[in-house]
Amino acid sequence: KHSIKIAEISNQAGSRTEIPYYPLTEPLGGIKAFKEKVFSLLIKNRNLKMAIAIGWLKSTLWSKMFFNQYKWFPLLMIHGKKEAGKTVCSAWLMSILGMRNVPPISLRAGGTTSVGLERRLAYYSSLPVWADDYKNEENEGQKFHTFFRNIFNRVSASKGIKNENFKIRQVIVRGCLLMNGETSPTDAALNSRMVAFEFTESERIEQHYYDIVKIEPEFASVGFDWLKHRNTHYPVFMAKFNEIEPKFRQGITSPRQAQVWAVAVAGALTEPYFQAQEEKLINFAIRLANYEIEQQKSEE
Numbered sequence: 001k002h003s004i005k006i007a008e009i010s011n012q013a014g015s016r017t018e019i020p021y022y023p024l025t026e027p028l029g030g031i032k033a034f035k036e037k038v039f040s041l042l043i044k045n046r047n048l049k050m051a052i053a054i055g056w057l058k059s060t061l062w063s064k065m066f067f068n069q070y071k072w073f074p075l076l077m078i079h080g081k082k083e084a085g086k087t088v089c090s091a092w093l094m095s096i097l098g099m100r101n102v103p104p105i106s107l108r109a110g111g112t113t114s115v116g117l118e119r120r121l122a123y124y125s126s127l128p129v130w131a132d133d134y135k136n137e138e139n140e141g142q143k144f145h146t147f148f149r150n151i152f153n154r155v156s157a158s159k160g161i162k163n164e165n166f167k168i169r170q171v172i173v174r175g176c177l178l179m180n181g182e183t184s185p186t187d188a189a190l191n192s193r194m195v196a197f198e199f200t201e202s203e204r205i206e207q208h209y210y211d212i213v214k215i216e217p218e219f220a221s222v223g224f225d226w227l228k229h230r231n232t233h234y235p236v237f238m239a240k241f242n243e244i245e246p247k248f249r250q251g252i253t254s255p256r257q258a259q260v261w262a263v264a265v266a267g268a269l270t271e272p273y274f275q276a277q278e279e280k281l282i283n284f285a286i287r288l289a290n291y292e293i294e295q296q297k298s299e300e
Contacts, residue, residue: 020098022224031225039273045208048284055268057093060176062234063126074260078180080199086180098220104132107141114147121175134181145187151177152193191296192256195264233270241266251286261289
């Protein structure tokens with residue numbers, strides 16, 4: 001009556017909804033005012049890093065179209081020490097796309113396999129798959145590095161099947177990947193394919209947490225509004241990407257990362273709320289990207 005909800009999918013882990021739940025009722029005061037409230041609260045809590053994360057999230061709605069043109073699409077990595085708020089922020093992002101109740105896939109040792117990730121990423125939608133608890137250890141996060149790099153190029157994972165026909169099983173990659181963990185990957189090739197930044201506990205402002213949690217179920221109104229106008233806004237997104245990409249190439253030391261960060265920022269700049277902070281957001285993103293590149297070099 002008031003929303004669209006698709007039937008649940010059953011698997012070994014029981015029933016879980018993998019298809020977004022989008023309320024059709026507009027929040028009081030209209031979607032424009034509500035979006036501004038959501039964005040301002042998230043940014044007050046986490047500064048402009050959340051603007052970049054929201055931009056990446058919105059751009060996933062155009063990832064198939066973008067991939068058809070460029071043959072790649074970036075990953076998002078939020079890293080930081082324990083209790084820095086990474087998981088909460090990732091849950092907020094998933095809520096915006098109506099996937100509040102879809103649990104993350106844990107990348108910790110003990111049961112996580114690439115097949116489990118493949119299943120989500122091969123789903124018909126290009127919406128994000130959330131992988132939690134990344135760790136730089138061989139039997140945990142590191143074992144997925146090659147697989148994650150393939151997601152950037154949407155290269156199908158293939159596996160030989162032992163039978164008389166010598167067939168190969170291929171899994172189509174459609175989804176985008178959102179990750180969080182205590183550390184950023186040490187794989188340089190993977191890092192160049194990601195928008196990655198650190199959350200620190202000092203950035204968290206407790207007074208805004210309650211307000212954000214209170215309106216979290218209504219976040220999906222934002223995602224539904226995006227979806228309704230997706231085709232109209234795609235040319236705006238591409239025009240913005242083509243406009244700002246040269247600035248990122250000039251300011252960021254890695255050409256690939258310049259493109260990757262330009263995607264997330266271009267997604268944010270399709271929103272009037274962030275357009276007013278365009279120069280500030282671009283300069284902030286360039287500094288952040290270079291900081292992450294330097295951190296990666298020092299770890300190597």
